[in-house]
Amino acid sequence: MTDDDTSRPSGIDHDWPVLERRAEYETGWYTGGYDRVRQPDGSEKNYYWAELPPAVVVVAVAGDELVMVEQYRPAIREHCLELVAGIVEDGESYTTAGARELREEAGFDPAGTALVEEFWCATGVLRHRRGIVFAEGLEPVDRTLDGNEFLEVTTVPVDEALARAREPPANDATIEGLLLAQADGLL
Numbered sequence: 001m002t003d004d005d006t007s008r009p010s011g012i013d014h015d016w017p018v019l020e021r022r023a024e025y026e027t028g029w030y031t032g033g034y035d036r037v038r039q040p041d042g043s044e045k046n047y048y049w050a051e052l053p054p055a056v057v058v059v060a061v062a063g064d065e066l067v068m069v070e071q072y073r074p075a076i077r078e079h080c081l082e083l084v085a086g087i088v089e090d091g092e093s094y095t096t097a098g099a100r101e102l103r104e105e106a107g108f109d110p111a112g113t114a115l116v117e118e119f120w121c122a123t124g125v126l127r128h129r130r131g132i133v134f135a136e137g138l139e140p141v142d143r144t145l146d147g148n149e150f151l152e153v154t155t156v157p158v159d160e161a162l163a164r165a166r167e168p169p170a171n172d173a174t175i176e177g178l179l180l181a182q183a184d185g186l187l
Contacts, residue, residue: 019044051127054088056097057173059116059181060108060135066161066187067106067138068174071151078169081154083177094118094131102135104144106153111137117180121172132177134186158187 016037023033034046060067060083072079086101088094095113102108116132145151156164162182165174181187 016040049125049127054094054129054131055085055173056088056094056101056131056133057177058084058098058102058113058133058135059177059186060084060102060106060110060138061158061187062108062136062138062155064158065155066158066178067102067108068154068156068161069105069151070154071149073169076169080169080171081156081164081167081174082171083174085173088131094133098131098133098135102138103141104146105149105151107141107143108135108138109141110135111139116177116184116186130173130176132180134181134184161187 018035020036023031025032030050030052032050034048036046084105088097113135118131121128121130162178
């Protein structure tokens with residue numbers, strides 16, 4: 001292979017210069033657009049993306065029960081059983097956002113929170129980071145739901161939570177949160 005050879009074996013880093021970045025639409029929730037990039041073989045292609053703010057998913061345990069919410073998701077027209085979740089606001093850490101979302105949505109103030117994992121989601125199309133937070137030592141407080149939140153708080157036995165989360169319509173963030181907390185020995 002010569003220095004100017006553009007075909008490299010798999011696993012070798014490539015430069016993918018962005019020739020153009022265009023946001024085609026913006027909503028209050030996300031921005032959508034594309035990057036026109038030069039691929040390693042010299043060809044050009046548009047790669048489309050949606051950019052969302054970071055989100056937090058909360059695995060909250062109260063004794064042998066897991067705190068979850070049931071809510072209607074208009075995008076899929078289904079009622080879903082989910083872990084508490086929400087957007088990380090500017091200046092917040094995942095753990096601070098997780099504690100806030102747990103108070104607002106479920107009416108519990110945690111004595112302790114810990115970041116289980118932070119990662120990129122759906123990297124083929126999204127620019128979106130997610131943090132999974134574990135919360136324990138829950139004390140009841142008043143809920144303060146957002147104007148677009150119509151959800152019911154429920155608890156599920158910890159030993160049944162993953163099976164319940166896998167029932168249709170299954171939710172990726174809920175399953176991820178449960179599996180990661182389980183892998184870390186938290187459930």
